[in-house]
Amino acid sequence: MKQGLLSRNPSILWFLAALGLFTLGITVLSEATGTGLISTSFVKTLGKTLCLCLIAIAMDVVWGYCGILSLGHFAFFGIGGYAIGMWLMYARTEAIVAESLAASPIPPTAQEIIDATGTQIFGVVGSSDFPLIWAFSHSLTLQLLMVLLFPGLLALVFGWLAFRSRVTGVYLSILTQAMTLALSLYLFQNDSGLRGNNGLSGLQNIPGFEAVPQSQISIAFFWASALALGLGYVLFAYVTSGKMGSVVRGIRDNEGRVRFLGYHVESYKLFVFTITAIVSGIAGALYYPQAGIINPAEIAPIASIYLAVWVAIGGRGRLYGAVIGAAFVSLLSSWFTGGGAPDIPLGFYTIQWVDWWLILLGLSFVAVTLFFPKGIGGLFDYLTHVKTPFRVGDYGPDKGALRQEEGHEQ
Amino acid sequence: MSTLLEMSGVSVSFDGFKAINNLSFRIGEPELRAIIGPNGAGKTTFMDIITGKTKPDEGRVLYGEKSLSLLKMSESQIARVGVGRKFQKPTVFEAQTVRENLAMALKNPRGPFDVLLYKKTAEGAARIEALAEEIGLTAELTRPAGELSHGQKQWLEIGMLLAQEPRLLLVDEPAAGMTPTEREHTTDLLRRAAEKHAVVVVEHDMEFVRRLDCKVTVLHEGSVLAEGSLDHVTQNQQVIDVYLGR
Ligand SMILES: Nc1ncnc2c1ncn2[C@@H]1O[C@H](COP(=O)(O)OP(=O)(O)OP(=O)(O)O)[C@@H](O)[C@H]1O
Numbered sequence: 001m002k003q004g005l006l007s008r009n010p011s012i013l014w015f016l017a018a019l020g021l022f023t024l025g026i027t028v029l030s031e032a033t034g035t036g037l038i039s040t041s042f043v044k045t046l047g048k049t050l051c052l053c054l055i056a057i058a059m060d061v062v063w064g065y066c067g068i069l070s071l072g073h074f075a076f077f078g079i080g081g082y083a084i085g086m087w088l089m090y091a092r093t094e095a096i097v098a099e100s101l102a103a104s105p106i107p108p109t110a111q112e113i114i115d116a117t118g119t120q121i122f123g124v125v126g127s128s129d130f131p132l133i134w135a136f137s138h139s140l141t142l143q144l145l146m147v148l149l150f151p152g153l154l155a156l157v158f159g160w161l162a163f164r165s166r167v168t169g170v171y172l173s174i175l176t177q178a179m180t181l182a183l184s185l186y187l188f189q190n191d192s193g194l195r196g197n198n199g200l201s202g203l204q205n206i207p208g209f210e211a212v213p214q215s216q217i218s219i220a221f222f223w224a225s226a227l228a229l230g231l232g233y234v235l236f237a238y239v240t241s242g243k244m245g246s247v248v249r250g251i252r253d254n255e256g257r258v259r260f261l262g263y264h265v266e267s268y269k270l271f272v273f274t275i276t277a278i279v280s281g282i283a284g285a286l287y288y289p290q291a292g293i294i295n296p297a298e299i300a301p302i303a304s305i306y307l308a309v310w311v312a313i314g315g316r317g318r319l320y321g322a323v324i325g326a327a328f329v330s331l332l333s334s335w336f337t338g339g340g341a342p343d344i345p346l347g348f349y350t351i352q353w354v355d356w357w358l359i360l361l362g363l364s365f366v367a368v369t370l371f372f373p374k375g376i377g378g379l380f381d382y383l384t385h386v387k388t389p390f391r392v393g394d395y396g397p398d399k400g401a402l403r404q405e406e407g408h409e410q
Numbered sequence: 411m412s413t414l415l416e417m418s419g420v421s422v423s424f425d426g427f428k429a430i431n432n433l434s435f436r437i438g439e440p441e442l443r444a445i446i447g448p449n450g451a452g453k454t455t456f457m458d459i460i461t462g463k464t465k466p467d468e469g470r471v472l473y474g475e476k477s478l479s480l481l482k483m484s485e486s487q488i489a490r491v492g493v494g495r496k497f498q499k500p501t502v503f504e505a506q507t508v509r510e511n512l513a514m515a516l517k518n519p520r521g522p523f524d525v526l527l528y529k530k531t532a533e534g535a536a537r538i539e540a541l542a543e544e545i546g547l548t549a550e551l552t553r554p555a556g557e558l559s560h561g562q563k564q565w566l567e568i569g570m571l572l573a574q575e576p577r578l579l580l581v582d583e584p585a586a587g588m589t590p591t592e593r594e595h596t597t598d599l600l601r602r603a604a605e606k607h608a609v610v611v612v613e614h615d616m617e618f619v620r621r622l623d624c625k626v627t628v629l630h631e632g633s634v635l636a637e638g639s640l641d642h643v644t645q646n647q648q649v650i651d652v653y654l655g656r
């Protein structure tokens with residue numbers, strides 16, 4: 001099987017080699033493990049970028065291969081982040097509380113520690129009790145399970161409802177936007193149990209590793225993100241190749257015809273939607289400890305739209321295209337919005353990139369959609385001289401016209 | 411010859427227009443049946459009803475020994491119990507190769523996990539080769555289906571239909587865009603399929619129908635106008651008036 005997978009997808013080896021080299025390069029240049037040419041914060045940026053690449057390939061599978069333009073996958077990313085964030089916040093706060101209470105004359109009971117931890121965590125939203133949703137937050141294992149379960153279950157239920165009633169195209173996109181909007185509005189509420197608009201913070205401090213400097217933690221997360229991206233790439237290359245890939249692309253191009261071949265299209269969509277949601281959740285769980293904070297604004301509908309823009313610019317329908325798009329656009333975006341790009345004084349007006357970057361991005365998106373539908377990834381076709389001749393549409397006689405005589409050979 | 415499909419009292423209207431009007435039809439297994447009728451007679455709609463694409467307003471469609479009601483089943487379920495269809499306008503997966511198109515149609519378990527874990531087998535490959543040989547597309551196996559000519563797409567559709575190994579084959583205008591030699595080949599193929607299975611062929615081409623040498627059903631305005639041998643129906647005055655006489 002492995003052999004077949006690689007021979008069908010030569011891009012896997014190239015991708016893994018490139019990712020390996022990149023990881024090695026950053027390792028050698030980082031503060032903790034190398035020369036220190038690259039700052040810890042930049043290592044974090046790169047690690048986060050790898051997580052964004054991971055959700056981008058998930059998006060590419062669901063949109064580029066299966067034809068479901070989901071504009072809600074960042075919700076799953078955020079949920080993954082919240083799931084791991086709950087454990088990070090709980091465990092760390094508990095450790096701090098236990099330490100401070102240990103100094104008191106009477107040793108605290110376990111319940112006292114939990115109560116004090118609750119007060120610490122939920123004080124900002126005027127509460128002190130742990131809501132039900134935090135029931136597993138004391139356990140890393142359980143909370144890691146939630147990283148998979150929460151996005152997976154939400155995708156399963158949402159997808160089942162939507163696909164079963166055969167909602168497709170733009171209506172489905174709107175539904176997914178509504179889903180992520182509803183989730184983010186819900187989380188904004190103080191009584192949502194997840195600290196409202198404060199979100200979860202201090203996530204960069206890993207419980208049990210307080211003594212380890214951030215430079216080392218950052219490179220560890222960078223490695224983990226690279227590993228996850230590599231595994232995700234292989235997983236999705238497997239899903240989108242062979243017979244499964246054939247059916248999935250068939251659904252994208254003509255789902256009705258796939259049905260008449262006997263395939264239950266809804267199950268396939270549900271499978272793709274759910275598995276990509278789970279991978280998005282994993283990406284989020286790796287991203288937010290590097291970001292340090294998660295709040296409901298991360299799940300805003302616009303985030304999922306950006307995701308679609310990355311994939312479109314990178315080139316959908318090819319996994320490495322999604323990686324390139326996500327890495328290129330998100331890094332460029334942080335360069336522009338982080339003040340990296342110098343302002344351009346025009347005399348009468350100064351172009352400040354913080355404001356103008358989005359307009360530039362929007363224009364690029366329009367340009368790519370109109371002129372380079374294959375995106376940046378399409379450039380590789382020139383390199384490898386893969387011509388993809390395409391003949392879509394009906395070139396023969398239109399329908400079988402009424403004929404009462406045999407046709408004659410020309 | 412046992413009954414495979416029985417349709418009774420089926421009606422469908424689109425915005426008040428009765429495309430199928432109290433239609434009854436039965437076909438046995440094995441049997442070859444030709445359906446003729448003027449444009450708009452409801453031939454394609456008839457196939458849409460059997461395959462679950464269009465739900466009728468009234469009537470019954472029963473299939474197989476257990477008399478399954480096809481009206482209660484989804485398109486994919488109907489296909490899985492053994493109803494295969496070739497569309498009037500060839501609809502193949504243009505972005506995929508001829509081989510991938512055939513492989514997708516090949517009779518195999520259809521669940522997502524079956525397909526995900528599917529491993530190519532020597533039998534499967536041999537079956538694809540044989541089908542490609544039969545439909546004359548051996549040289550095109552690795553070409554994207556979108557590059558094929560109209561006639562070749564017709565053949566690919568026929569190949570995909572055969573690959574499914576259905577018990578009931580619904581074949582909508584197979585000969586359109588084919589040369590006379592290809593038409594002969596098509597009739598041979600359909601007659602061979604009808605030795606074991608039930609085959610319903612819609613065609614306008616009378617020569618083609620004559621070569622099928624089977625019972626003919628004439629549809630007109632959504633119901634059966636005449637049924638019998640080709641000579642029998644072509645002598646029917648009503649058939650001459652609405653179809654042949656024009
Ligand atoms: N989905 C639909 N909505 C509205 N009208 C339809 C629909 N499908 C078919 N019709 C109408 O029903 C009638 C029968 O159409 P059908 O396609 O079954 O004819 P046909 O016998 O296959 O004709 P042809 O020989 O041209 O293929 C036509 O008048 C057609 O316009």
Ligand SMILES: [Mg+2]
Nearest residue numbers: 453454455498
């Ligand atoms: Mg028709």
